Structures are given as structure tokens and as C-alpha cells.
Amino acid sequence: MLLSSPVRWGVGWRAVGQVEAGSFGLRAGTLEVGFSNEKLAVRTSLLYRQADNNFPYFEQVATGRVRREQENAALQQASFTQDLTLRLGQHGELTAAAWLTDADRQIQPGIGTNNTNAQERDQSRRLMAGYRHVSTRHEWAGRVAWFEDVINYRDDVSGLSESTVRTTQAQAEHTWTFAPNASLRVGAEAQHFAAQVDGYGTQPRTENRFSGFALLRYDPRSRLRLSLNVRQAVLPGQQPPLTPTAGAEWEVVQLGAQALSLKASASRSYRAPTLNERYWRPGGNPNLLPEQGFGYEGGVVHTLSKPAAHLRLQTELTAYHQLVDNWVQWTPGASYWSPRNLRQVRAQGLEASSQLSWQPGAYQLAARASYAFTHSQKTQGAASDSDPVGRQLPFVPLHTAALSADQQWRGWQLTTTLTFTGYRYTDASATSFLPSYLLLNATAGRTLAVGPSWKLLVLAQGYNLTNRSYQSYQNRAMPLRHGALSLRVLWH
Numbered sequence: 001m002l003l004s005s006p007v008r009w010g011v012g013w014r015a016v017g018q019v020e021a022g023s024f025g026l027r028a029g030t031l032e033v034g035f036s037n038e039k040l041a042v043r044t045s046l047l048y049r050q051a052d053n054n055f056p057y058f059e060q061v062a063t064g065r066v067r068r069e070q071e072n073a074a075l076q077q078a079s080f081t082q083d084l085t086l087r088l089g090q091h092g093e094l095t096a097a098a099w100l101t102d103a104d105r106q107i108q109p110g111i112g113t114n115n116t117n118a119q120e121r122d123q124s125r126r127l128m129a130g131y132r133h134v135s136t137r138h139e140w141a142g143r144v145a146w147f148e149d150v151i152n153y154r155d156d157v158s159g160l161s162e163s164t165v166r167t168t169q170a171q172a173e174h175t176w177t178f179a180p181n182a183s184l185r186v187g188a189e190a191q192h193f194a195a196q197v198d199g200y201g202t203q204p205r206t207e208n209r210f211s212g213f214a215l216l217r218y219d220p221r222s223r224l225r226l227s228l229n230v231r232q233a234v235l236p237g238q239q240p241p242l243t244p245t246a247g248a249e250w251e252v253v254q255l256g257a258q259a260l261s262l263k264a265s266a267s268r269s270y271r272a273p274t275l276n277e278r279y280w281r282p283g284g285n286p287n288l289l290p291e292q293g294f295g296y297e298g299g300v301v302h303t304l305s306k307p308a309a310h311l312r313l314q315t316e317l318t319a320y321h322q323l324v325d326n327w328v329q330w331t332p333g334a335s336y337w338s339p340r341n342l343r344q345v346r347a348q349g350l351e352a353s354s355q356l357s358w359q360p361g362a363y364q365l366a367a368r369a370s371y372a373f374t375h376s377q378k379t380q381g382a383a384s385d386s387d388p389v390g391r392q393l394p395f396v397p398l399h400t401a402a403l404s405a406d407q408q409w410r411g412w413q414l415t416t417t418l419t420f421t422g423y424r425y426t427d428a429s430a431t432s433f434l435p436s437y438l439l440l441n442a443t444a445g446r447t448l449a450v451g452p453s454w455k456l457l458v459l460a461q462g463y464n465l466t467n468r469s470y471q472s473y474q475n476r477a478m479p480l481r482h483g484a485l486s487l488r489v490l491w492h
Contacts, residue, residue: 022484025052055479073108110475118155223251293324344380387428437470
């Protein structure tokens with residue numbers, strides 16, 4: 001809900017401007033101006049982005065691969081953001097923020113389908129105001145926000161479809177630090193949704209939602225941290241259960257350069273169907289049941305720090321298991337997609353990551369490797385279901401991995417990222433799939449100091465450097481090798 005960035009007090013005036021040009025008609029620019037003293041902080045930013053997106057791609061036909069040029073995928077986007085933070089005395093802080101975006105984009109047709117000249121106009125407005133009061137043992141916070149999302153869609157077949165959704169919400173929180181090693185935070189939230197959507201029919205849809213929570217943190221020892229969060233939602237026509245989450249972190253070993261920590265949590269979850277899932281026409285299902293489940297998570301973190309060698313290595317391994325009843329899944333039909341409840345879904349897996357920082361003098365290296373094994377299957381169903389149990393859910397890759405390295409030396413910088421996405425099934429019976437793919441991206445740049453208060457940053461960015469032909473979404477073409485050049489000016 002908070003739209004503003006963390007405040008940096010006492011900085012004075014500063015500004016950042018950037019222009020960018022790249023492949024397939026990319027043109028972009030940003031400007032951010034900010035000021036802060038010890039009482040007031042203000043930030044204003046503008047963004048503009050335009051792209052033709054007429055990239056080449058390959059289509060597989062009976063006679064082989066055919067090279068084509070993407071049609072109807074152009075984009076224009078502009079945004080304006082305004083943040084303001086005002087200190088009131090020694091303990092109070094008033095914040096306000098506004099975020100306005102306007103995007104006019106064409107909807108690219110699927111590979112092998114007719115171009116219906118589909119286009120969409122998206123407009124978003126976000127307004128927020130809040131107040132925070134901090135004392136020695138108490139912190140009070142209150143926020144109100146108003147959101148408006150307008151989506152106007154048009155194509156040659158369906159004509160015009162208009163959508164306006166307005167959300168009003170209020171939050172209040174109080175944190176009481178009643179001991180040096182213990183605190184209690186309680187809060188409440190109220191939301192009002194009002195939707196006038198052609199896809200829902202002529203009748204407007206409104207809904208009120210409420211929730212309250214209590215979060216207890218307690219550190220019985222310096223190396224042991226415990227937490228308990230209890231949340232209760234209040235929804236029309238439903239009786240959501242209490243959803244608690246309990247967690248613990250324990251620093252088992254702290255010896256010299258080595259540190260070993262264990263973490264664990266258990267939680268109950270609840271998610272009510274959205275307005276789109278219930279009322280969208282065609283396809284919406286007003287009889288959807290809410291998702292309910294239980295989840296467990298455990299992990300280990302190992303840290304190796306050698307200040308003399310300017311080196312730090314942190315490795316983390318996490319395992320999780322979750323059972324969800326009435327999982328909501330959108331599935332394709334004869335002419336449109338529709339959501340339905342699966343009887344039960346089990347999501348379990350492993351996540352591993354390792355981060356290395358090394359700074360021997362002027363050279364800096366930050367490297368990260370990560371891997372995720374995600375096993376999501378339907379475990380129970382009804383006799384009338386067409387899809388079997390024990391198959392990986394559609395569009396959920398079993399394996400994903402990433403390698404990245406960020407290097408800096410005397411104003412030069414080089415960032416490389418290699419990502420792997422495993423194959424993904426595209427149907428519930430797990431017979432059709434999208435192939436796995438590797439993507440290599442890189443950015444090289446140079447920062448130049450042109451005065452006591454001015455800096456220039458020149459960047460060259462390359463994407464899909466191996467020229468891979470792939471699909472992130474079924475029948476959605478993605479660009480081959482492409483790049484961009486940008487110039488950033490920093491003033492302080």
C-alpha cells in the first residue's frame with residue numbers, strides 16, 4: 001500500500017535524469033528531482049516509455065521454421081509520482097503520495113492466429129496519506145488510500161469493453177515494545193471495492209472486506225527469535241477461519257568466521273475468490289469456494305565472513321510443504337477460459353541460494369546463484385474431473401535457476417545474468433508443454449565524474465545474447481537478441 005520510497009533526510013537537492021534508446025523502436029526517458037532537509041522531504045518523478053516491438057521471430061510450420069515480424073505489439077507509457085514526508089515535532093511524521101500512470105498498448109496476437117488489432121488503454125491512479133507517531137515504547141500508524149484502475153479494451157471482433165475498479169482502504173496499527181526483547185503489534189484494515197466492468201455485465205459489483213491481526217515477537221535469548229501472527233478476515237457471506245503463523249529463528253553456531261542459523265514456520269492460509277474469478281463474462285464462476293490450506297517451512301543459513309580478506313559468503317537452503325483445498329485454477333474451454341476449484345493441491349519444493357561479496361581494494365564483486373525445485377500437483381479430485389491427479393500443474397516449471405555477477409572497478413561496471421526456466425506443461429493432463437530455455441543478459445557501463453556535483457553514467461544493455469527462440473507464455477513470441485543504450489545524469 002505504501003507508494004513512497006525510504007526517506008533520506010538532510011540530503012538537500014538532488015536530481016537524476018536518463019534517456020534510453022534500443023532495439024525495435026525503444027525510446028524512454030526518466031527524470032527524478034528530490035529535496036530533503038531535517039523537516040521536509042519531497043520527491044517528484046516522471047517516466048515515458050515507447051516501443052514499436054516489431055521484433056523478428058520464428059514460427060514452426062509444416063515446411064519448417066519461417067521467420068516473421070511481430071505485429072500489433074507497440075507500447076506507449078507515461079507515469080508521474082509525487083511523494084511528500086513532513087516531520088511534525090520530535091515524534092510525528094506525515095506522508096502523502098500520488099502515483100498516476102497511463103499506458104496505451106497493442107495486444108500482440110498469438111503465433112499462428114489472426115491479428116484482430118487488439119489494443120488496451122490502461123490508467124491507474126494511486127493516492128495515499130498516512131501518519132506515524134513514534135515514542136520510546138509505542139508506535140502508532142494510520143493510512144488511507146484510494147485506487148482507481150481503468151482498462152478499456154478494443155478489438156475488431158468484440159468491439160469495446162470498458163472496466164473501472166475503485167478501491168478505498170484504511171489501515172491502523174499500534175506497536176507496543178513492552179520489554180527489550182518483546183513487542184506486540186495489532187492492526188486492522190477495511191477495504192471497499194466498487195467495480196463497473198463490462199465483463200461482469202450491466203450490474204455494478206461492490207464488496208466490503210475487513211481484517212484484523214496481532215503479531216507477537218519475543219526473543220527469549222539473544223540468538224533465538226520467536227514470532228506468532230494471528231489474522232482474522234471478515235468477508236460478506238463467508239466465515240473465514242483464524243489464520244495463524246508461527247515462526248522461529250535460531251542462531252545455532254556463532255564461532256569466529258562461521259555462523260549457522262535454523263529457521264522454521266507453520267501457517268494456515270485462506271484466500272477468497274476475486275471479483276474477476278467470480279463475475280467475469282464469459283468464464284466467471286460465482287460458485288467458487290475459497291482456498292484453504294496449511295503450510296510448513298524449514299531452512300538453514302550458513303554465513304562465512306572474513307573481514308581481513310574482504311569476503312562474505314552466505315548460503316541458504318529452504319524446504320516447504322503446503323496442502324491447499326479448493327485451489328482455484330483457470331483452465332481453457334472450447335472458446336474461453338474459466339476458473340474452477342481443484343479438490344486438493346500439494347505444493348512442495350526446495351529453494352537454494354548462495355551470495356558472495358568480495359571487495360579487495362578498488363574491485364568489487366557481488367555474485368549470486370539460486371535454484372528452485374517446485375513440485376505442484378493435484379492430489380485429490382472428483383470422479384467427474386477430466387484431468388488426472390499426480391501431474392505437475394500447468395505453467396509451473398519444475399526447475400528454475402539463476403546465476404548473476406555484478407562487478408565494479410574504478411567507475412566501470414559489468415553485470416551478467418543467466419536464467420534457466422524448465423519446461424512447463426500447458427494442459428491439465430500434462431501431455432503438452434513449452435520447452436525449457438536459457439537466457440543470458442548483460443549490462444556494461446562507465447560512471448564519469450564531470451564536476452563536484454555532477455556524474456554521468458553510460459550503459460549498454462544486451463538481452464537474450466545467445467539469440468534464443470523461446471516462449472514465456474504459450475504461443476506468445478519473444479524477441480531474439482536485442483539491446484539498448486542509455487545515458488544517466490546524476491546531480492547532487
